[in-house]
Amino acid sequence: MERVKVAVLGGSGYTAVELMKILLRHPGAEVAAVTSRQDEHVADLHPSLLGRLDLRCEPFDPDRLKAKGVRVAFGCLPHGTSMEAVPPLLDRGIRVIDLSADYRLRDPAVYREWYKEAHHDPANLARAVYGLPEVYGDRIATAELIANPGCYPQTAILGLAPLLANGLVEPAGIIVDSKSGVSGGGRTPKLPFHFPECNENFAAYSVGSHRHTPEIEQVLSDVAGRPVSVVFTPHLVPMDRGIFSTIYATPTRSVAEAELTELYRAYYAGKPFVRVRTTIPATKDTAGTNFLDVAVKVVRGGKVVVLAAEDNLVRGASGVAVQNFNRMFGFPETAGLL
Numbered sequence: 001m002e003r004v005k006v007a008v009l010g011g012s013g014y015t016a017v018e019l020m021k022i023l024l025r026h027p028g029a030e031v032a033a034v035t036s037r038q039d040e041h042v043a044d045l046h047p048s049l050l051g052r053l054d055l056r057c058e059p060f061d062p063d064r065l066k067a068k069g070v071r072v073a074f075g076c077l078p079h080g081t082s083m084e085a086v087p088p089l090l091d092r093g094i095r096v097i098d099l100s101a102d103y104r105l106r107d108p109a110v111y112r113e114w115y116k117e118a119h120h121d122p123a124n125l126a127r128a129v130y131g132l133p134e135v136y137g138d139r140i141a142t143a144e145l146i147a148n149p150g151c152y153p154q155t156a157i158l159g160l161a162p163l164l165a166n167g168l169v170e171p172a173g174i175i176v177d178s179k180s181g182v183s184g185g186g187r188t189p190k191l192p193f194h195f196p197e198c199n200e201n202f203a204a205y206s207v208g209s210h211r212h213t214p215e216i217e218q219v220l221s222d223v224a225g226r227p228v229s230v231v232f233t234p235h236l237v238p239m240d241r242g243i244f245s246t247i248y249a250t251p252t253r254s255v256a257e258a259e260l261t262e263l264y265r266a267y268y269a270g271k272p273f274v275r276v277r278t279t280i281p282a283t284k285d286t287a288g289t290n291f292l293d294v295a296v297k298v299v300r301g302g303k304v305v306v307l308a309a310e311d312n313l314v315r316g317a318s319g320v321a322v323q324n325f326n327r328m329f330g331f332p333e334t335a336g337l338l
């Protein structure tokens, strides 16, 4: 079987290396090019790939990628940079799975409001499919441009989807309280992620203003069929990787925990990467995997509490990107991921 030639853009970063590790064990993918601003051998940037990938990074040149036979590019670039790279790739018939936030929000005015800059490629927003297979699965196979979902949003969306799809919780004012490990900030150095700043420290950040808020609301509103609003508060925890979200919602009628667990099991039946648990999820149970673990509880006073855990770099980014790749190129959904 001929392997699908793929390119990885932004080769020196954390999501890029995680992606390459997955692609190297994928039966149908060939990493044909890695682009970077750095003129380095990939294994010099990522010694964990030594002996596994004999490629030198190259500057981003869409014509060269096309000439190499690249059929899909995984964009592991920061937002803002990504929307410069995507149009010339699409123009050359190269499909794109973009891990940045650039194509996740449908409305460029909402992008401007939350990202504090104008969207440079509004024309391609309409072509983008939000790459969350458990929600938009039927649209992913034919997509030319996938807006790979954010790490935090996946815990909130998959944590709440069964409840909102069935009208079982109030759609306004849902509280999403999330914690992320430090790799969520990427490899590019930033002060809050500097070891003495974050080690032995625990704090919230971007309270009321985190950019994942409109993304969560956009998708959950699709799921619910009416507007959904959330209060989303992220925190940085001094661990390398993992996200844990605790979500509080008000039921629209009296519900029993066992009934909700059964509802989640039915909703995620046949969806191999969402594991519905009756025990409490934990980041270590999902570390390095593409699983998102979820449990739903009913507590005193009748409130519903949802607990969700995932690995931010695999399920939260590169793993779900490969799940999308599998759907786009006709591979089993789990190829390379189990």
Ligand SMILES: NC(=O)c1ccc[n+]([C@@H]2O[C@H](COP(=O)([O-])OP(=O)(O)OC[C@H]3O[C@@H](n4cnc5c(N)ncnc54)[C@H](OP(=O)(O)O)[C@@H]3O)[C@@H](O)[C@H]2O)c1
Binding pocket: 009, 010, 011, 012, 013, 014, 015, 016, 035, 036, 037, 038, 075, 076, 077, 078, 079, 081, 099, 100, 101, 149, 150, 151, 183, 184, 185, 186, 187, 188, 312, 313, 316, 317
């Ligand atoms: N970290 C996570 O948990 C996570 C989860 C979900 C989504 N994401 C998203 O995935 C994307 C990549 O994240 P990451 O964590 O891999 O970040 P990262 O480790 O900082 O890597 C991003 C890479 O992009 C390239 N780059 C940086 N600034 C650039 C610029 N101005 N122009 C061109 N290239 C530039 C660099 O690669 P070169 O030096 O090789 O050029 C850099 O290593 C981001 O959009 C992020 O929001 C991240």
